[in-house]
Structures are given as C-alpha cells and as structure tokens.
Amino acid sequence: MxxxxxxxxxxxxxxxxxxxxxxxxxxxxxxxxxxxxxxxxxxxxxxxxxxxxxxxxxxxxxxxxxxxxxxxxxxxxxxxxxxxxxxxxxxxxxxxxxxxxxxxxxxxxxxxxxxxxxxxxxxxxxxxxxxxxxHPTQALLDAFTMRRHLAGAPDGGSTHHRGPGDGTGRDLAGRKVTIVGDILHSRVARSNVHLLTTLGAEVTLVAPPTLVPIGVERWPCEVSYDLDAVLAASDAVMMLRVQRERMNAAFFPTEREYARRYGLDGHRMARMPEHAIVMHPGPMNRGMEITAEVADSRRCTAVEQxxxxxxxxxxxxxxxxxxxxxxxxxxxxxxxxxxxxxxxxx
Amino acid sequence: MDAPDQSAGHASSKSSGQTSSETSPEETPAPARPVLEAPDIARVLTRIAHEIVERAKGAHDVVLLGIPTRGVFLARRLAAKLEEITGRAIPVGSLDITMYRDDLRLGPARTLARTEIPADGIEGRVVVLVDDVLFSGRTIRAALDALNDIGRPRAVQLAVLVDRGHRELPIRADYVGKNLPTSLRETVKVQLTELDGRDSVLLGVRPAPTRGGADQERADAGQ
Known part of the structure; x- marks a missing residue:
C-alpha cells in the first residue's frame, strides 16, 4: 500500500x-x-x-x-x-x-x-x-460488491445474484461493467474506470453526449450513447445520479427525456443477463435514472454497497x-x- | 502436562505462532536438522488427541481453533483423529490473531488470514487453540484477546506441536507434541504436507547475529 x-x-x-x-x-x-x-x-x-x-x-x-x-x-x-x-x-x-x-x-x-x-x-x-x-473508496466498494457477485464461482464463472460468494484472491478479469449517466461530473465513474480496468474488467460508459467528459477517448474504456445496445452484454450496470447541483448549464432537454433514454426501468432490466446486478452509489433519484421497481428489486445492490x-x-x-x-x-x-x-x- | 522449563537466560531468535514457520529458507544457510519426521508428527498428534479426550472427558464439547497458517492444518488433523477416537464430528475452525498482535506497529500492515468460527460458536465450550510452535507466548496472548471478542468459552486450552521455550508471558501449553530446548540463534521450522509438500520439523541455525540483536531478529521473524 x-x-x-x-x-x-x-x-x-x-x-x-x-x-x-x-x-x-x-x-x-x-x-x-x-x-x-x-x-x-x-x-x-x-x-x-x-x-x-x-x-x-x-x-x-x-x-x-x-x-x-x-x-x-x-x-x-x-x-x-x-x-x-x-x-x-x-x-x-x-x-x-x-x-x-x-x-x-x-x-x-x-x-x-x-x-x-x-x-x-x-x-x-x-x-x-x-x-x-x-472517489477511490467508492470504486473499491463497487469492485468489492461486483467481485462478491460475479467472481464467486470456483471456476471463475458467474454466480447467481442472490448468492454472493467469496472471491478472495480474485480480480474481475473479463467482467463487463456498464456505467450509465452523468459521467462528466462523476468522480465515482472516473475512479471506477481506473480501478475496474486495473482489475481486468471491461468498462463501457453510457451517457448523453453532453455528459461525456472531454478527453474520454484517452480513458481505458468504451463509450456508447445507446443503453439498450449494451445492456444484454453487461455483468453489472452502474447507474449514476444526475447531479443537479453541478448542472448550471442545461445538459439535456428535459428530465423526462433523460429518464426515457438513459433511465433503468423494469423492461430494460429484463434485457440484462440473469446473473447481472444493478448498482447505484446513492443517493438515488427514483424516477430519474432508476425506477422504484428496479431500485427495490433484489438485483439492485445499493444497500449492500x-x-x-x-x-x-x-x-x-x-x-x-x-x-x-x-x-x-x-x-x-x-x-x-x-x-x-x-x-x-x- | 510436562511444562517446559528450559527457558534459560537466552534471548530468542524465532517466535511462536502464525509466522514462526514462515522463515524463508535463505535465512538458514546451515543445513537444518530434522527433529521430527512425518511418522513422528502423526504419532504425536494421535497422542495429543487421546490426551484431549482424556482431559475433556470424552471431548463432547470441544471446539478446535487453529491459528493460521499451520495451526489450522494441525487443528484439522487433530479433529480427524478425535473423530476416529470418539466417533463424533468435532467442530474445527480458525482464529486469525493479526489484528490483536502487540507488534503491529513494528512493521508494515500485515495481510489478514481467515477467522472461521464453527456454526455452533464457542459459547460454553472447551476451546482448544492449536498452533505449530510455542515460543514467546505473545501469539497466544493475542489469540486469547481475539477469543474474548467472539464469545465466552467454558475453558480455553492450548495444543502445540513444538514448544521451544523462551516464554515472555505467563503462558503454558496443555498439550505439547515435543519439547525442544533451543538457543537464541536456532530456528524452528514446521513443514506440513498441506502447505509445504512434506511433514517435518526442522531445527536450523541463523547465520550471524544481526545488528539489532534479539529484538531485531524477533521483528524479522514476525513477532
């Protein structure tokens, strides 16, 4: 250390x-x-x-x-x-x-x-x-939560989201993590990209173009503007809070439009693989980036985090x-x- | 039991407990002499198992807790022997003492080992702590502190494979595999099949006394 x-x-x-x-x-x-x-x-x-x-x-x-x-x-x-x-x-x-x-x-x-x-x-x-x-300790606890859910099986394969295992000694090699939302203002996203990549995971950022930071092409990750396209191939989906307090300028037309294109609801969650988990660093804006249905489902690890x-x-x-x-x-x-x-x- | 009383005026070069047997080979250039071989270790563990049954009157409420790393394997072997003798499964677990050590500030933060308490707990039971080498007694002191945070056993006993003397605390073992009088410069290294590929206890000699003297060596050795 x-x-x-x-x-x-x-x-x-x-x-x-x-x-x-x-x-x-x-x-x-x-x-x-x-x-x-x-x-x-x-x-x-x-x-x-x-x-x-x-x-x-x-x-x-x-x-x-x-x-x-x-x-x-x-x-x-x-x-x-x-x-x-x-x-x-x-x-x-x-x-x-x-x-x-x-x-x-x-x-x-x-x-x-x-x-x-x-x-x-x-x-x-x-x-x-x-x-x-x-926000390095947040990234560490996110990686810890992912490891417990996704690296728990002895063969290194996925475990079911209801039975977090003990991944002692393992990293996150090959796991696909999607981080969705306000990347521009998010220290959580930045720390996670660094840490998860170090641990061998493949990170994809999903956000409206206005909320993607300049220079992101140099980050060790992919960027997508289409949430539905990446959900099916994600082991973990991390929803970020829309940080109203940091938004002096308008970054998207309406909150409703943001929620429809980048929010996670029950239908979208159903498209994720069976073992995949939904993460949120909190505090959650229910109805904005995540619906109550998803937030309260057992696939959501917010409380565990x-x-x-x-x-x-x-x-x-x-x-x-x-x-x-x-x-x-x-x-x-x-x-x-x-x-x-x-x-x-x- | 035969209480060890050979703790002469020597300072010590090697500590009891968790890290005692993890001295790297390059620290012992002189050929280390085996004092116990695989059959001896098996015999000694069988004897200790019988003593535990005798003293605990059937061992019906005994819980074995091994102190990582090698104590855990010894505890599992003892549990298997106890099961042979009594016909009952004996709860066995591990107790990591790292966070209770009194020398944490003498070195870098140590990697933690696993603490695994059997499902039924230790409340009201006879806990037998199992370690490979008993030396200064500081490891056992830490283990007693750790136990205190986990529950209140009816009694706590101590089983060690080797007692090499040089106690620094008023602690003694209830079951001793072998009393091994040692000097300051000698090292005791326990090897177990599970970890080292063979069973043996080796008595070696440290090269030259290091500059810092006994304290320095103790820090090197892990306690």
Whole structure:
C-alpha cells in the first residue's frame, strides 16, 4: 500500500486485490457479537468534510470506530472555514492535534493531493471525494460488491445474484461493467474506470453526449450513447445520479427525456443477463435514472454497497495505519516524494 | 502436562505462532536438522488427541481453533483423529490473531488470514487453540484477546506441536507434541504436507547475529 489513497489510478492490481481481500475479512467482523477490533487503538482519524455527505462520512466514522480509532468529525459548515480559513491553516491545525489520518472530502478537485503532497501534515490522507476528480473508496466498494457477485464461482464463472460468494484472491478479469449517466461530473465513474480496468474488467460508459467528459477517448474504456445496445452484454450496470447541483448549464432537454433514454426501468432490466446486478452509489433519484421497481428489486445492490463500504474503509484504514506510524517513516516527506514513497509495502 | 522449563537466560531468535514457520529458507544457510519426521508428527498428534479426550472427558464439547497458517492444518488433523477416537464430528475452525498482535506497529500492515468460527460458536465450550510452535507466548496472548471478542468459552486450552521455550508471558501449553530446548540463534521450522509438500520439523541455525540483536531478529521473524 501507498501511504495515501488519493486516486484509484495509483493502485496496482495487487494493491487493489489486497484491499478487497482485507475487506473480505473485515466484513466477517460485522457478523460477530462484538463488532470491534483493537487494531487502531490510540490512533486518531479526522474526517475533514468540506462538502455535504451522509453515507461516506458515516461509513468512514463507523469503519474507524470498529477499528478502535478515535474519530474527530470536522465539517466546513459552522467551523472556522466559514470564517475564511484556508486549507493550509486547517491542515496545520489538524497536524497540531496529532491526526494520524485525514479523510478529506472537498469540492475542489485536487485538494486531497495538495494535502498529501504539501508537507503540511505527516499522517495518511484518504480521498473521500474531490470535486469531479476521484472517489477511490467508492470504486473499491463497487469492485468489492461486483467481485462478491460475479467472481464467486470456483471456476471463475458467474454466480447467481442472490448468492454472493467469496472471491478472495480474485480480480474481475473479463467482467463487463456498464456505467450509465452523468459521467462528466462523476468522480465515482472516473475512479471506477481506473480501478475496474486495473482489475481486468471491461468498462463501457453510457451517457448523453453532453455528459461525456472531454478527453474520454484517452480513458481505458468504451463509450456508447445507446443503453439498450449494451445492456444484454453487461455483468453489472452502474447507474449514476444526475447531479443537479453541478448542472448550471442545461445538459439535456428535459428530465423526462433523460429518464426515457438513459433511465433503468423494469423492461430494460429484463434485457440484462440473469446473473447481472444493478448498482447505484446513492443517493438515488427514483424516477430519474432508476425506477422504484428496479431500485427495490433484489438485483439492485445499493444497500449492500453501503454495508460493503464500511468493510472497504476498514480495510483501507487498517492497511494505511495498521503498521508503522507514518511519522516513523524514514523519508521526510518532501512534496514531490510524498505521494509515491512506499513506506508500507503489503 | 510436562511444562517446559528450559527457558534459560537466552534471548530468542524465532517466535511462536502464525509466522514462526514462515522463515524463508535463505535465512538458514546451515543445513537444518530434522527433529521430527512425518511418522513422528502423526504419532504425536494421535497422542495429543487421546490426551484431549482424556482431559475433556470424552471431548463432547470441544471446539478446535487453529491459528493460521499451520495451526489450522494441525487443528484439522487433530479433529480427524478425535473423530476416529470418539466417533463424533468435532467442530474445527480458525482464529486469525493479526489484528490483536502487540507488534503491529513494528512493521508494515500485515495481510489478514481467515477467522472461521464453527456454526455452533464457542459459547460454553472447551476451546482448544492449536498452533505449530510455542515460543514467546505473545501469539497466544493475542489469540486469547481475539477469543474474548467472539464469545465466552467454558475453558480455553492450548495444543502445540513444538514448544521451544523462551516464554515472555505467563503462558503454558496443555498439550505439547515435543519439547525442544533451543538457543537464541536456532530456528524452528514446521513443514506440513498441506502447505509445504512434506511433514517435518526442522531445527536450523541463523547465520550471524544481526545488528539489532534479539529484538531485531524477533521483528524479522514476525513477532
């Protein structure tokens, strides 16, 4: 593992499989009467959230607490940030309080990278979503969910969507994943394209042309504008939320038209292979990108993804903080080195 | 049982537990001497199985929990022997102690192994922990902590294939395959067919004492 988790593109296949395998063991803790491990006792994890979030923050908080770390929640609203404090001064404050890890969500792309490489703080930085850039733990939990459903059979073949298996040690080689919706604004899509490709899956993006980012031809994936054409060949279909809050311009004529062309309803779902799953990172806009019928069907893994999120974040925190303290690491973090130095190989 | 009392004033070069037998071969240049061969290991496990039945009065509420990696295979073999003796299936599982170790911060984060608790749980049962080598006792301390989070057994006992002495905690084994007096520079390596292709216990010698002394070596060895 690297010292920070900034981008899903930084992870090698082995890193990613290690995180997924570790998460598989963490998931078992949830079945125990005492859902707590002493592993990160005495470590402090700061949740630094500059943007609204419920599930990601709660998920990180639950993960850190299950590992016995102390959690400090910092949200920009009602803090000194609203008085005009800079990211640097906030970071220095957290460093002075002895944060071992900072989980950061920020509306600006690149803020976690700045935090990790500036030398302001010595601890690990975990990107919990930055602007329209990346959301690596979401991609990891999506990959984890897919692996449980799609890589569970001993022969590597598909398993039925009702019986998630244990895919420990496996990647997603040959699995076909379709990501549908607002790719332009989606950090989830970006992280997923990187991670799923690293894990061997074939990714197809489906969106209205206005919601496909410039430069997508350089991404390691296919792009299609026709949802019906790709559904039949998909092992997993990931529906993205239409991010109204990021849409100052009009990207499609009407919501109704979007829902008809790019929304997933019962008829479309019926065209997917029997084993295929429907995923959604949440929060869902029912009636927009996904109908209630699909959202409530047993093929939809949205709730399971939330559960898996805690396991993935436990695994991430364990692998970043479970070993030597970053402060003990011999290399003093100069801005250029901090991101690539590997103080803790798996 | 014959409690080991050969823990002389030596520091130790090799630790009990999970990683004890995972020392890479290049760390033992001198030819390692086999102290137990396959038939010996089979005999020793049969004896331990009989002792478990005797002490647990029929072993009707015994649960075997192996400590990864090799302890798990030993636990399964013991369970098979117990089944032969008692005619009943004995629940067997595994208990990963990685997240309960006291030396986590001395090295990089470790890869986790599987914890598999039998379906009926351990509540009110006699849990027999099974490990390959008993050394400092720290692995067992971690295992006791891990057990505490899983349930409340009626009793906890410990079975090990080899006890090499040099305890650092007040811990002893209830069932010992072989007491093996060792020195600081010696290494004990357990090989099992399931993992290594053959059954044996090898006694080797570490090359030269490393710079960091015993603590350093302990970190190298995994505990």
């Amino acid at each position: 690297k010292r920070h988790l900034i981008s899903a593109a930084d992870l090698t296949r082995d890193d990613a499989v290690l995180i997924l395998d570790t998460a598989e063991e963490m998931a078992r803790v949830a079945d125990r009467p005492i859902k707590k491990l002493p592993t990160l006792r005495g470590r402090t994890v700061v949740n630094l959230f500059f943007e609204d979030s419920t599930r990601t923050r709660i998920s990180f908080e639950a993960a850190a607490k299950r590992l016995s770390a102390d959690v400090i929640n910092f949200s920009a609203k009602g803090s000194s940030v609203s008085k005009g404090e800079s990211l640097k001064d906030t970071a220095l404050t957290l460093e002075a309080m002895g944060a071992d890890a900072v989980v950061i969500r920020h509306h600006s792309s690149g803020a976690p990278h700045r935090l990790a490489t500036s030398g302001w703080i010595k601890g690990s930085v975990v990107n919990a979503g930055d602007g329209t850039h990346e 939330v559960t898996n999120g805690v396991s993935i974040r436990m695994a991430t925190l364990y692998l970043l903080l479970g070993g030597n303290e970053p402060a003990i690491a011999p290399t003093p973090a100069t801005p250029a080195e901090a991101r690539t130095e590997e103080t803790r190989k798996p």
